[in-house]
Amino acid sequence: MSGYRVAVVGATGNVGREILNVLAERQFPLAEVAAVASARSTGDIIDFGDTGQELKVKNLDHFDFEGWDMALFAAGSEISKVHVPRAAAAGCTVIDNSSLYRMDPDVPLIVPEVNAHAIDGYRAKNIIANPNCSTAQMVVALKPLHDVARIKRVVVATYQSVSGAGKAGMDELFEQSRNIFVGDANEPRKFTKQIAFNVIPHIDSFLEDGSTKEEWKMVVETKKILDPRIKISATCVRVPVFVGHSEAVNVEFEEEISAEEAQAILREAPGVMLVDKREDGGYVTPVECVGDYATFVSRVREDPTVDSGLSMWVVSDNLRKGAALNAVQIAELLGRRHLQKAA
Incomplete structure (x- = not known):
């Protein structure tokens, strides 16, 4: 049979389910797809997108990766630590959504619109x-501008939805919002402070320099993906939004670039949708980006405080481009460049 044999690990979680949806929507060339998860989900039935096909969840502990072409992992670092090497050793190429391997010099860190060529290094570990x-x-929006005017420095503040913290984060926002209206007790469990009607400038653990691990990830990952010479400062904030991350991005360039030039570049950039009308509602918010593949850029304007600077607003569905869609795009890229099975 033509097509690829693909296992989705963590298939019952937010990102795993979204990977299955995106595989179905994009009609990824599949010979077989397996939904794989922990023992507590074994035997559950989940939908394969809107195809009408149902998948019976397989137990990860007993799953044999031999003979499978790709495994898309969306199960967290602790699970990846145990099972990714096992899958890779069995000849199954792993696309891992956890942070575990991102800074490994032998593992390519890929955003297909930005550094597709780097995928060629996957053979070192098959990951x-x-x-x-x-x-x-962010790098989807920055790459086309960097190619033209060379970025020197980025200062970014994020407004990250609770779905980035998984189902528990979404449940906590819902429950706290309801409790506030009815006057019930409202103690935080998933987050360090109340998330409903609040913002929390703290995602992941704190590091010695006062930054958080989430902020550190944005710095080191952007350097690895885009350019190690770029200086980056990030402040990552959790906001009471269910799905969709937003970012206020300020960029300083080596070469002069006007807002109009940047808009023209972004209008043609792969993966970017420019929505930038200087009028009421002429920009994109998280509510409008949910379920969409694009990274939306709005409010592009010149920064008068530096010789060549721009500010912009960047919004995307974090469960899609931030996770599931990017993973499937990597799988598509891997197929085109290396595995090359017919649809």
Whole structure:
């Protein structure tokens, strides 16, 4: 049979389910698809997108990766630590959504619109890493501008939805919002402070220099994907939005570039949708990006405080471009460049 045998690990989670949806929507050439998860989900039935096909969840602990072409992991670093090497050793190329392998020099960290050529290094470990959700959307917007005017420095503040913290994060926002309206107790569990009607400038653990690990990820991953010479400062904030990450991005360039030039470049850039009307509602917010493949860029304007600077607003569905879509795009790229099975 033509097509690829693909296993989706963590198939019952937010990102795993979205990977299955995207595989179906993009009509990825499949000979077979397996939904794989932990023992507690074994035997559950989940939908394969809107195809009408149902998948019975297989137990990861007992799953044999031999004979499978690709495994798309969306199960977290602890699971990846145990099972990614096992899958890779069995000859199954792994695309891992966790942070575990991102900074491994022998593992390519890929955003297909930005550094597709780097995928050629996957053979070293038979593993490809998917970047952090906030990094992915930012570099899609920065790459075409960097190619023209060379970026010197980026300062970014993120507004990250609770779905980035998984189902528990989404449940906590819903429950706290309801509790506030009815006057029930409202203690945080998933987050360090109340997330409903609040913002929390803290994602992941704190490092010695006062930054958080999420902020560190944006810095080091952007350098690895785009250019190690770029200086980056990030402040990552959790906001009471269910799906969709937003970023206020300020960029300083080596060469002069006007807002109009940047808009023209972004209008033609792969993966980018420019929505930038200087009027009420002439920009994109998280609500409008949900379910979409694009990285939306709005509010492109010149920064008068530096010789050559721009500010912009970048929004994307974090479960899609930030995770599932990028993973499937990597799989498509891997197929085109290396595996080359017919559809």
